[in-house]
Amino acid sequence: MMTQIDYKKELETASKGMIMIHDHVLLTKLLVRMIVRKARLRHAGMILYESARDSYVLAISRGGSGDRIPERFLRFDHTHPIIRIFHQKEYKYLIDSRNALVFDDINRLIWHETVLGSANGSREILRQVSEQMPMLNSVACVPAFYRHQLLAVLLLGAKHDGARLEQDELDFFSALASDVAMAIRNAQLFEGLKQEADRSRNLFIQTTIALGSAIEAKDSYTHGHTERVTKCAQAIARSMAQQGAFNVAEKFFENLYIASLLHDIGKIGIPESILVKKGPLTPEEYAVMKTHSARGADILVALKDFEGCIEGVKHHHEKFDGSGYPNALKGDAIPMISAIIAVADTFDAMTTDRPYRAGLSKEYAIAEIKRYAGVWYHPAAVAAIVELYEQGNI
Amino acid sequence: MMTQIDYKKELETASKGMIMIHDHVLLTKLLVRMIVRKARLRHAGMILYESARDSYVLAISRGGSGDRIPERFLRFDHTHPIIRIFHQKEYKYLIDSRNALVFDDINRLIWHETVLGSANGSREILRQVSEQMPMLNSVACVPAFYRHQLLAVLLLGAKHDGARLEQDELDFFSALASDVAMAIRNAQLFEGLKQEADRSRNLFIQTTIALGSAIEAKDSYTHGHTERVTKCAQAIARSMAQQGAFNVAEKFFENLYIASLLHDIGKIGIPESILVKKGPLTPEEYAVMKTHSARGADILVALKDFEGCIEGVKHHHEKFDGSGYPNALKGDAIPMISAIIAVADTFDAMTTDRPYRAGLSKEYAIAEIKRYAGVWYHPAAVAAIVELYEQGNI
Numbered sequence: 001m002m003t004q005i006d007y008k009k010e011l012e013t014a015s016k017g018m019i020m021i022h023d024h025v026l027l028t029k030l031l032v033r034m035i036v037r038k039a040r041l042r043h044a045g046m047i048l049y050e051s052a053r054d055s056y057v058l059a060i061s062r063g064g065s066g067d068r069i070p071e072r073f074l075r076f077d078h079t080h081p082i083i084r085i086f087h088q089k090e091y092k093y094l095i096d097s098r099n100a101l102v103f104d105d106i107n108r109l110i111w112h113e114t115v116l117g118s119a120n121g122s123r124e125i126l127r128q129v130s131e132q133m134p135m136l137n138s139v140a141c142v143p144a145f146y147r148h149q150l151l152a153v154l155l156l157g158a159k160h161d162g163a164r165l166e167q168d169e170l171d172f173f174s175a176l177a178s179d180v181a182m183a184i185r186n187a188q189l190f191e192g193l194k195q196e197a198d199r200s201r202n203l204f205i206q207t208t209i210a211l212g213s214a215i216e217a218k219d220s221y222t223h224g225h226t227e228r229v230t231k232c233a234q235a236i237a238r239s240m241a242q243q244g245a246f247n248v249a250e251k252f253f254e255n256l257y258i259a260s261l262l263h264d265i266g267k268i269g270i271p272e273s274i275l276v277k278k279g280p281l282t283p284e285e286y287a288v289m290k291t292h293s294a295r296g297a298d299i300l301v302a303l304k305d306f307e308g309c310i311e312g313v314k315h316h317h318e319k320f321d322g323s324g325y326p327n328a329l330k331g332d333a334i335p336m337i338s339a340i341i342a343v344a345d346t347f348d349a350m351t352t353d354r355p356y357r358a359g360l361s362k363e364y365a366i367a368e369i370k371r372y373a374g375v376w377y378h379p380a381a382v383a384a385i386v387e388l389y390e391q392g393n394i
Numbered sequence: 395m396m397t398q399i400d401y402k403k404e405l406e407t408a409s410k411g412m413i414m415i416h417d418h419v420l421l422t423k424l425l426v427r428m429i430v431r432k433a434r435l436r437h438a439g440m441i442l443y444e445s446a447r448d449s450y451v452l453a454i455s456r457g458g459s460g461d462r463i464p465e466r467f468l469r470f471d472h473t474h475p476i477i478r479i480f481h482q483k484e485y486k487y488l489i490d491s492r493n494a495l496v497f498d499d500i501n502r503l504i505w506h507e508t509v510l511g512s513a514n515g516s517r518e519i520l521r522q523v524s525e526q527m528p529m530l531n532s533v534a535c536v537p538a539f540y541r542h543q544l545l546a547v548l549l550l551g552a553k554h555d556g557a558r559l560e561q562d563e564l565d566f567f568s569a570l571a572s573d574v575a576m577a578i579r580n581a582q583l584f585e586g587l588k589q590e591a592d593r594s595r596n597l598f599i600q601t602t603i604a605l606g607s608a609i610e611a612k613d614s615y616t617h618g619h620t621e622r623v624t625k626c627a628q629a630i631a632r633s634m635a636q637q638g639a640f641n642v643a644e645k646f647f648e649n650l651y652i653a654s655l656l657h658d659i660g661k662i663g664i665p666e667s668i669l670v671k672k673g674p675l676t677p678e679e680y681a682v683m684k685t686h687s688a689r690g691a692d693i694l695v696a697l698k699d700f701e702g703c704i705e706g707v708k709h710h711h712e713k714f715d716g717s718g719y720p721n722a723l724k725g726d727a728i729p730m731i732s733a734i735i736a737v738a739d740t741f742d743a744m745t746t747d748r749p750y751r752a753g754l755s756k757e758y759a760i761a762e763i764k765r766y767a768g769v770w771y772h773p774a775a776v777a778a779i780v781e782l783y784e785q786g787n788i
Contacts, residue, residue, distance in 0.1 A: 016576065019413045019576055019577070019580055020576060020580065022583070179410060182410065182414060185414065186580065189416070190584065190587070193584065194587060196591045197587060197590045197594055200591055200594035201594040202698070203598050203652070203697065203700065204597050206696050206697045206698070207601070207656070207694070208601060209696070210696055211662065211693065214659075214693045215662065218663075262601070265608075269608055271666060272665060272667075299604045299607070299608045300604055301604075303601065303604070304596070304600070306597065
């Protein structure tokens with residue numbers, strides 16, 4: 001008796017912590033493994049409802065006895081006898097009183113109906129269930145409902161010592177199953193929300209890259225520029241953070257990422273005659289071209305919660321000595337995001353072909369950037385790109 | 395004794411369901427209200443940790459006794475005696491043995507230390523705690539830790555019948571508090587993820603609108619066109635879904651929303667000389683202009699999982715009789731998303747000023763659209779916009 005109480009307490013405590021596992025597959029595995037070990041069963045398994053396919057799957061099946069069934073190999077629809085019987089009115093009394101579908105009960109019932117005769121022809125489902133349970137290595141199936149929906153079925157095998165599963169044990173597993181049903185539903189909701197967040201994020205990134213490319217497409221020389229600058233800027237920031245050049249904050253990396261993707265978006269507002277001109281720009285044309293960073297910030301002004309990113313776009317052509325635009329900011333007055341994009345942008349511009357010259361070598365570009373450290377470029381950002389170059393990481 | 399067991403079972407069952415409440419404020423309120431009622435306490439409250447501000451707040455305080463403290467009125471930092479004492483080593487034995495901070499214990503300890511003298515000057519914190527507890531209407535404070543972090547403190551007031559809170563009751567509340575701490579952490583993670591999903595979504599929508607406006611800005615006549623078409627298309631779809639014109643699926647509305655926002659994005663690739671030309675276009679120029687819907691689809695081709703939306707953009711200039719572009723699709727071969735955008739797009743184009751004419755009246759626009767129902771426009775989409783117009787909803 002002591003053993004029994006012990007395994008219940010252990011399982012109960014463990015099941016409580018399960019709501020913090022937001023991966024329903026892992027959660028199911030941990031539980032089933034624990035049941036087999038603690039309750040000393042030859043086998044345990046779990047059938048899970050999957051809303052995406054409106055059907056059930058044998059998510060896991062553990063233990064030494066019988067054939068091992070591969071995970072997710074068996075799929076059951078609503079007509080499967082083991083699913084159907086939990087919804088069948090005439091057997092509701094059976095499951096309610098036992099909190100489980102018990103193999104011995106089923107066989108006793110079949111025998112009764114064979115001897116006494118059955119008016120409603122329901123013997124067929126009993127026969128099917130009695131066939132299925134041994135195939136699933138289970139002597140009892142415990143349903144887990146959440147708001148009247150059958151979310152899971154816990155499959156319990158025979159005990160190692162051959163003893164029967166007592167009613168208090170079935171009651172215990174039933175309570176456990178309903179806790180687990182909630183934990184599973186919770187995890188599934190979590191996973192759904194996570195997917196939604198990822199989808200929205202990917203949608204933004206992909207659209208921004210696509211639109212950036214569309215703008216770049218007008219000037220075939222800059223193809224892929226946005227993506228390269230974004231990657232390079234991230235690498236510089238990571239390296240700077242490792243060197244302790246500034247306080248790492250996740251928000252900073254997010255803003256940098258978005259600002260890099262959008263840094264040239266203001267070119268949308270530059271007349272094509274200037275944007276794609278093959279020859280050198282006149283001073284007037286150059287003045288218009290230089291408005292693109294401020295225009296970019298104007299376009300993005302409605303992006304709530306992303307002020308840091310808008311600032312990043314606006315100032316990516318400022319220079320450390322104050323000779324940049326649009327605000328002639330100096331030194332540390334230039335947002336760090338902009339200072340990083342400036343270095344990444346310059347490096348990419350120098351190393352790719354331009355209308356008026358072929359791309360320069362990386363070696364030359366790095367030497368030039370180094371020469372202007374503390375003059376045009378933030379020294380820490382320069383140190384970081386030099387390091388990346390020397391490590392062969394750009 | 396019976397009453398005690400009853401309230402514990404009730405509270406236990408209720409607390410299990412709490413992990414499905416993904417709003418930590420609501421969850422806290424429900425729990426505290428239930429404790430006051432079921433355990434027959436004069437008062438109960440809950441102090442919650444808020445990671446965003448790295449401090450604690452009195453989230454809720456319920457009951458009839460003493461002054462009612464407004465929700466979220468009191469904020470405690472880590473130096474507050476009631477927070478600090480749970481981390482103070484010399485009182486750990488006290489809290490561990492009782493599973494709570496008990497008012498009577500504190501006063502007994504103060505008396506002891508006054509009589510026997512205290513070497514470590516720790517009496518000060520006891521005195522502060524003994525002052526604070528009555529102000530918070532509590533005779534016991536039950537800490538709720540999750541992974542060694544103090545997530546919440548459950549404040550328990552005196553019982554209505556004047557009886558003391560027994561140790562088994564404190565143990566029960568301690569177990570309850572740790573379940574609740576997990577439920578709260580779960581809810582907070584959920585809320586965080588939800589916010590992240592909303593942020594990403596808003597970022598996408600705002601950027602798309604901003605970029606759409608930047609393209610529109612080149613042609614001042616179409617200002618606000620994208621937003622108006624998006625709203626109108628949503629209204630048409632909702633109305634059609636209500637009429638049972640097609641199967642409602644959330645995915646459809648999402649695709650329609652995104653496709654509407656992006657429907658003219660291909661104009662990014664149209665030369666300005668054509669895009670902003672004041673006079674009528676030559677046949678050659680018109681042919682280039684007509685490429686914008688297919689160009690839009692090309693730009694968006696990388697958007698995984700959004701094929702429906704790309705199709706929507708591509709075919710928003712198809713016509714019901716097959717006289718549209720780019721694929722001269724006919725009738726039901728035209729994606730429903732495109733058919734809806736086509737009607738919304740036409741309505742907005744007709745009712746706003748254009749380079750070559752002033753905006754037409756809504757009445758006239760609706761009459762024209764009706765005239766071409768089943769010729770250019772999908773009859774169900776036309777029926778929907780007519781209804782919206784007649785109800786004064788556009």
